[in-house]
Amino acid sequence: MKNYYFTEEHELFRQGLKDFLAKEVSPFIDTWEEQGKIPRDVIKKFGDMGYLGLNYPEKYGGIDVDFFFSVVFIEEISKVFSGGFMATLSVQQYMSSPYLFKHGSDFIKEKYLTKAISGEAVCAIAITEPGAGSDVANIRTTAVKNGDHYIVNGSKTFITNGVYGDVLITVVKTNPEAGFDGISLLVIDRNSEGVSATKLKKLGWHASDTAELAFDNVKVPVKNLLGEENQGFFYLMGGLQLERLAGAISGYAGSESALDYALEYMAEREAFGRPINKFQVLRHRVAQLSAEIESIKYFVYHCCRLHNDGEYAVKECSMAKLLGTELSDKAMYQCMQFFGGYGYMEEYKIARLFRDSRIGTIGGGTSEIMREIIAKMIIDDKSYNHKGSKLSSASAKKSTNSINNKNNNQSKNNTTMSYENTMNTMSEKAKSASPLGSILKLNFGENQIVIDGTGEANQVSSDDKDANCTVDVSLDDFKAMLSGDLNPMGAFMAGKMKVKGDPSVAMKLQQLFS
Numbered sequence: 001m002k003n004y005y006f007t008e009e010h011e012l013f014r015q016g017l018k019d020f021l022a023k024e025v026s027p028f029i030d031t032w033e034e035q036g037k038i039p040r041d042v043i044k045k046f047g048d049m050g051y052l053g054l055n056y057p058e059k060y061g062g063i064d065v066d067f068f069f070s071v072v073f074i075e076e077i078s079k080v081f082s083g084g085f086m087a088t089l090s091v092q093q094y095m096s097s098p099y100l101f102k103h104g105s106d107f108i109k110e111k112y113l114t115k116a117i118s119g120e121a122v123c124a125i126a127i128t129e130p131g132a133g134s135d136v137a138n139i140r141t142t143a144v145k146n147g148d149h150y151i152v153n154g155s156k157t158f159i160t161n162g163v164y165g166d167v168l169i170t171v172v173k174t175n176p177e178a179g180f181d182g183i184s185l186l187v188i189d190r191n192s193e194g195v196s197a198t199k200l201k202k203l204g205w206h207a208s209d210t211a212e213l214a215f216d217n218v219k220v221p222v223k224n225l226l227g228e229e230n231q232g233f234f235y236l237m238g239g240l241q242l243e244r245l246a247g248a249i250s251g252y253a254g255s256e257s258a259l260d261y262a263l264e265y266m267a268e269r270e271a272f273g274r275p276i277n278k279f280q281v282l283r284h285r286v287a288q289l290s291a292e293i294e295s296i297k298y299f300v301y302h303c304c305r306l307h308n309d310g311e312y313a314v315k316e317c318s319m320a321k322l323l324g325t326e327l328s329d330k331a332m333y334q335c336m337q338f339f340g341g342y343g344y345m346e347e348y349k350i351a352r353l354f355r356d357s358r359i360g361t362i363g364g365g366t367s368e369i370m371r372e373i374i375a376k377m378i379i380d381d382k383s384y385n386h387k388g389s390k391l392s393s394a395s396a397k398k399s400t401n402s403i404n405n406k407n408n409n410q411s412k413n414n415t416t417m418s419y420e421n422t423m424n425t426m427s428e429k430a431k432s433a434s435p436l437g438s439i440l441k442l443n444f445g446e447n448q449i450v451i452d453g454t455g456e457a458n459q460v461s462s463d464d465k466d467a468n469c470t471v472d473v474s475l476d477d478f479k480a481m482l483s484g485d486l487n488p489m490g491a492f493m494a495g496k497m498k499v500k501g502d503p504s505v506a507m508k509l510q511q512l513f514s
Contacts (some may be wrong), residue, residue: 005068005301012503014072019507020049021080029082032207033352037164038088038200040122047119050487052093056101057202061117067308070094071301074246078150078253081261081349084207085354086250091160092116093363094246095239096123099169101187103227103235112167112187113475124161124190126213127236129154134369136233141215143172143186145222150174150186152194152218162211163197166190170215171236174229181421185226194218204355214220240365240412241314242319245300245307247364252297252325255331258353259289262335265342278362282338289334296323313386315377322370325360332357419447419475423462425482426451430458436503441467443477453508469505470497 006014024045032038046052051159054069056062063069074094078086090487100113100123115121132138152172162168168188188195195218197211201395229236237392263286263432266277276282303320306313332354336343343350363368376382424447426442435452450467452459477496480486488509 008384010068010072011123012499013069014076015507017076018124021076025085026080029080029085032085033082036086036206037209038207043122044119046089047117050069052119053117054193056117060114067304071249071304074249075253077249079257081352082207084205087160087205090246090250091125092123095243096125096169098239098242099226099235103185105223107223108187120160123167123169124159124164124165126156126159126162127170128156128158130157131208131319134366136183136236139171139173141172142176142443143174143184146221150220150222151187152215152220154215156213159211159213160208162213163199163209171232177248178230180233182230184229185235187224187226188218188220188222192218198438204358205411215244241307241317243364245303247360248300248320248324251328251360252293252300252354253364254357255293258331258335258350259293261349266338281303285334291330292327296327300324315374318370318373321364322367326367328357328360407458422475423449423460427460430460432478433458436505436508438468440509443470443472467501468502469508471506
């Protein structure tokens with residue numbers, strides 16, 4: 001069935017991400033859940049693949065593709081049966097680092113944003129306090145200017161990535177008497193003197209670290225201020241729509257994975273001499289749940305399109321977050337019921353999904369807050385204006401297919417290999433790789449390299465013959481991939497590689513670079 005939101009490039013990206021998750025994430029989820037943390041090298045691998053900079057400019061290490069690549073990303077990380085894993089990466093890319101890009105100075109972007117995109121630094125957004133959650137105006141953490149530093153005192157709680165993270169985008173009061181108009185955002189290094197973290201024990205999201213933070217006379221350079229002083233509340237309001245969209249996407253995607261998991265069980269589990277998926281009451285529950293998931297998913301897609309087009313869609317994103325997270329709670333409850341007593345056992349993934357889902361209707365604005373925002377807009381005719389620049393979306397500036405093919409890595413590698421050397425290099429790599437099972441052609445314009453993997457070993461030649469898949473790419477970009485200066489998946493998402501024919505064959509190109 002044709003999907004009006006995703007192109008062939010999106011789906012090829014999805015398959016590559018699935019393969020990456022199957023290799024680097026899924027086999028280790030149970031261990032990370034038990035340990036209560038995700039190893040730093042895993043996050044760095046995501047950065048190396050370009051997965052943490054999907055909607056950021058290339059100058060900071062990003063890829064700058066349209067928002068639907070992020071939709072794919074959130075969907076797939078929400079289907080590995082760990083809300084904690086999903087939360088760690090979602091907070092990194094969609095809830096904290098956007099403030100570095102939208103409101104950070106060149107200094108902040110160079111010092112913090114580039115490392116967040118590369119996976120070298122893990123970020124957190126520190127808003128909630130023991131006495132202030134949705135009521136941001138009531139926060140008590142203060143930042144008093146003293147020369148070229150702020151002195152920060154106070155505490156935060158429920159902060160994802162707050163224990164093992166590196167960078168805290170922290171909401172502070174720079175004018176305690178001014179309410180909303182006295183709030184600012186500061187970038188605080190997690191290892192700064194006076195910052196301490198206590199790890200919290202949670203009902204779910206065990207793989208992610210959640211902290212209670214304390215700030216005791218912490219010195220923060222004035223240059224770590226994001227944007228203008230006392231404008232932090234408006235910056236937060238501008239960033240919440242992306243956060244809520246991420247929550248909505250995770251809600252329906254997690255529901256899909258739970259239902260698929262339940263359907264596998266229902267086909268195998270028998271009662272009264274037949275599989276339980278043959279009982280009408282259960283079949284109708286599945287039908288109803290499937291209809292609701294599909295309907296809400298496509299409404300969220302609509303909201304994602306609005307965001308992609310640069311719309312400040314407060315009402316729609318609030319609706320999406322409300323519906324997506326409430327759906328997740330319902331889906332996990334009903335899917336656990338399908339499992340009967342086994343659903344209550346930790347050895348079955350549905351138990352974890354049930355626990356992990358519950359925070360969705362609380363974090364990022366409770367369902368009650370979402371309903372009040374919607375009610376104000378519908379009943380009281382209230383409008384919300386967008387203040388401050390927004391995270392750029394590539395489609396607002398250019399389509400993925402029109403990103404020019406200049407090699408941005410030439411400055412990193414001035415030593416050029418000839419076409420013949422490239423051919424020799426590919427021959428060596430192809431010999432050591434498993435047969436592709438297909439014919440793949442790399443088209444450089446005037447020259448080409450053909451890899452025939454239909455035999456017992458890959459054969460490399462310069463013959464211009466028909467292939468199952470043709471990849472159009474400049475020779476300079478391809479050499480950058482061979483040298484490791486350009487990530488193949490990143491090159492594809494940036495439009496530097498054009499795939500014609502069977503995209504699954506192009507995916508096998510990745511193994512030649514490993």
